[in-house]
Amino acid sequence: MRIDLRAPIGRLWWAGLLSLGSALPLVAQDPRLAARLPSGTAIEVQRLIDLAERDNLPTDPLVQKALEGESKGADSARIIHAIEGLLGRLRAARSELGPEATEAELVAAAAALRAGALPTALDTLRSLRRDKPLVVPLSVLADLLTVGVPAEEAWRSVREMASTGATDAQFLALRDRLASAPPKAGASNLRPPAPERPPAGSPPGPAERP
Amino acid sequence: MTSRGLCLFGLLQLAWTPITSAQVRAHVDLGAGGDPVSGGGRTSLWSIAPALAYQVARLRLEAAGEYRDFGDLSPAASGFAAASYLAGGNGPVLGEIVATARFLSGPLTEDGVAWEGGGRLHLRKRQAGLWVGSEAGHDLHGATLRWEAAAWRRFGQIALQLQGSQTAAVDPGTRKAGGLSDTLAPQIDTLGARQVRTITDLGVWLHWSPPRVDLALALGRRYGFPEVAGGISLGDGLGQNSPGETATRSDWWLADLTYWLTPRLGLNGRIGHSPADPQWGVAGGAFLRVAVRAVVGRGGSGPRLAESRATGFAVRRLAGNPVAAQFTLNGARGVERVELMGDFTDWSPVEMQRTGEGRWELRLGLKPGLHFVNVRYDGGPWRPPPGTRVITDEFERLTGVVVVE
Numbered sequence: 211m212r213i214d215l216r217a218p219i220g221r222l223w224w225a226g227l228l229s230l231g232s233a234l235p236l237v238a239q240d241p242r243l244a245a246r247l248p249s250g251t252a253i254e255v256q257r258l259i260d261l262a263e264r265d266n267l268p269t270d271p272l273v274q275k276a277l278e279g280e281s282k283g284a285d286s287a288r289i290i291h292a293i294e295g296l297l298g299r300l301r302a303a304r305s306e307l308g309p310e311a312t313e314a315e316l317v318a319a320a321a322a323l324r325a326g327a328l329p330t331a332l333d334t335l336r337s338l339r340r341d342k343p344l345v346v347p348l349s350v351l352a353d354l355l356t357v358g359v360p361a362e363e364a365w366r367s368v369r370e371m372a373s374t375g376a377t378d379a380q381f382l383a384l385r386d387r388l389a390s391a392p393p394k395a396g397a398s399n400l401r402p403p404a405p406e407r408p409p410a411g412s413p414p415g416p417a418e419r420p
Numbered sequence: 421m422t423s424r425g426l427c428l429f430g431l432l433q434l435a436w437t438p439i440t441s442a443q444v445r446a447h448v449d450l451g452a453g454g455d456p457v458s459g460g461g462r463t464s465l466w467s468i469a470p471a472l473a474y475q476v477a478r479l480r481l482e483a484a485g486e487y488r489d490f491g492d493l494s495p496a497a498s499g500f501a502a503a504s505y506l507a508g509g510n511g512p513v514l515g516e517i518v519a520t521a522r523f524l525s526g527p528l529t530e531d532g533v534a535w536e537g538g539g540r541l542h543l544r545k546r547q548a549g550l551w552v553g554s555e556a557g558h559d560l561h562g563a564t565l566r567w568e569a570a571a572w573r574r575f576g577q578i579a580l581q582l583q584g585s586q587t588a589a590v591d592p593g594t595r596k597a598g599g600l601s602d603t604l605a606p607q608i609d610t611l612g613a614r615q616v617r618t619i620t621d622l623g624v625w626l627h628w629s630p631p632r633v634d635l636a637l638a639l640g641r642r643y644g645f646p647e648v649a650g651g652i653s654l655g656d657g658l659g660q661n662s663p664g665e666t667a668t669r670s671d672w673w674l675a676d677l678t679y680w681l682t683p684r685l686g687l688n689g690r691i692g693h694s695p696a697d698p699q700w701g702v703a704g705g706a707f708l709r710v711a712v713r714a715v716v717g718r719g720g721s722g723p724r725l726a727e728s729r730a731t732g733f734a735v736r737r738l739a740g741n742p743v744a745a746q747f748t749l750n751g752a753r754g755v756e757r758v759e760l761m762g763d764f765t766d767w768s769p770v771e772m773q774r775t776g777e778g779r780w781e782l783r784l785g786l787k788p789g790l791h792f793v794n795v796r797y798d799g800g801p802w803r804p805p806p807g808t809r810v811i812t813d814e815f816e817r818l819t820g821v822v823v824v825e
Binding site: 274275277278282285292296313314318321345348349378403404406408409410 | 478498504508553568570572579581583585621623625638640642672674692693694695697700702707761763766767768787788789790792802809810811813814815817821823825
């Protein structure tokens with residue numbers, strides 16, 4: 211069948227094809243993003259998620275980061291920036307831990323990298339615990355760095371423990387020993403304080419009631 | 421849809437929002453004593469002062485008022501409604517759009533409403549910041565223009581704020597005399613500079629908010645009254661000037677203390693000296709008020725008390741179910757609701773169940789690994805659960821980290 215694009219029906223058919231094409235990215239979008247984010251942000255986040263999928267990286271952590279940003283009132287630019295950062299760390303983690311790394315390991319590794327761990331530390335841990343999961347050691351490393359244990363000391367402790375074949379419970383005990391004082395949660399408020407006004411007095415001279 | 425319909429739709433949206441992420445604060449003060457009134461040495465006998473604040477994401481709405489009863493004299497009432505919207509990124513620079521309306525009613529003052537709107541530019545970090553702003557509006561006598569600048573810093577539970585503002589307004593002294601309109605006064609657009617009254621306020625505020633106490637201390641000085649209307653006695657609010665004399669400054673101070681007996685009931689004491697306010701024809705003077713403060717709905721010191729009392733947060737995998745866990749929060753007493761959200765709830769609030777005095781529990785699907793979590797008490801701000809490792813997330817909020825084996 212030959213479609214005459216000059217005819218009204220033909221133009222309609224052509225327009226329908228175009229609409230379908232433009233709607234395709236929405237069809238593939240994670241419904242949670244579409245429901246919670248502005249459409250422009252959701253499309254950009256989905257683009258990053260597609261990149262992650264192409265690189266065989268877990269996508270749910272990226273979706274969660276977007277939803278976290280939305281629930282905490284972040285604007286689109288901030289959300290995109292956060293996801294780009296997380297995507298970069300997940301890529302680095304995959305590169306160091308290898309294709310067999312689980313989603314949980316990649317998330318823990320990304321947290322450790324954000325806390326200040328060197329990418330080479332991931333590779334060393336992988337080689338020290340070749341057949342054991344790395345989630346807890348990586349989480350403990352991230353924890354120690356987060357609470358302010360000096361990076362060298364944190365890494366040395368985790369590496370030594372990994373080299374002795376320590377269990378997850380022993381890693382958690384190490385964390386509790388080195389980071390016994392949890393950091394104080396200071397004020398965290400996006401909203402700056404409001405302007406103050408001097409106290410206001412009463413109107414002058416109330417009159418006698420009739 | 422008509423504009424009225426749009427307004428109604430907007431209000432419905434706002435009303436619906438508290439279910440998810442809004443913070444609502446409301447309290448009412450029932451007080452004895454109050455402000456003096458000039459010329460009679462009388463103070464109000466009792467007062468009632470409701471206040472409401474509603475915050476969702478970047479929008480904040482606030483309203484407060486006070487009704488003062490003088491017994492056998494006519495009452496006075498005052499109040500304000502304000503809206504603020506933060507614009508821009510989560511970086512150090514923020515814009516803010518603000519609008520405020522005020523009203524004052526009293527027997528010998530000019531009852532009416534004043535409004536102003538404008539913007540502020542904030543430069544802020546987590547614990548310190550500054551801003552500059554400008555607002556234009558209209559008061560009882562004509563157009564007003566105000567600029568302000570402030571610097572603030574938090575030291576743990578203490579917040580310090582230095583602030584300066586300057587307001588230019590039509591001088592009511594040239595339009596009014598003895599409470600009556602001065603029909604001999606020329607129109608504003610034909611007047612010289614002396615018809616514009618400029619008021620400059622400088623002040624320092626200190627707020628301290630440990631779990632059971634809210635304390636505000638303030639000290640300031642008001643400059644610049646080019647002319648004082650003869651019919652309005654400004655008393656010692658302007659130093660020792662008698663009516664009709666030019667005054668240059670007025671000092672003021674304030675101490676406001678609330679002690680929370682329970683999360684929803686507190687005792688409030690307020691003492692100080694208010695400055696004269698020629699725009700409203702208010703003389704200022706010493707004031708003392710003692711009040712009972714009752715929190716309506718959520719708020720009060722409950723979230724802070726619960727946060728300070730909460731002793732532990734634990735996540736335990738459920739036996740026989742590798743992808744489910746039980747969250748337990750202990751010690752969070754004095755609140756009606758505890759919610760939790762994290763990367764395992766799609767960052768949507770999920771209500772925890774009270775299972776004992778201060779004990780809250782929740783069972784959810786949860787895979788082993790590293791998870792991020794926040795809790796909030798009675799709709800207050802999201803906090804890291806007690807005892808968890810705390811990180812500053814990409815959105816500059818504090819988030820708890822838990823490891824599930």
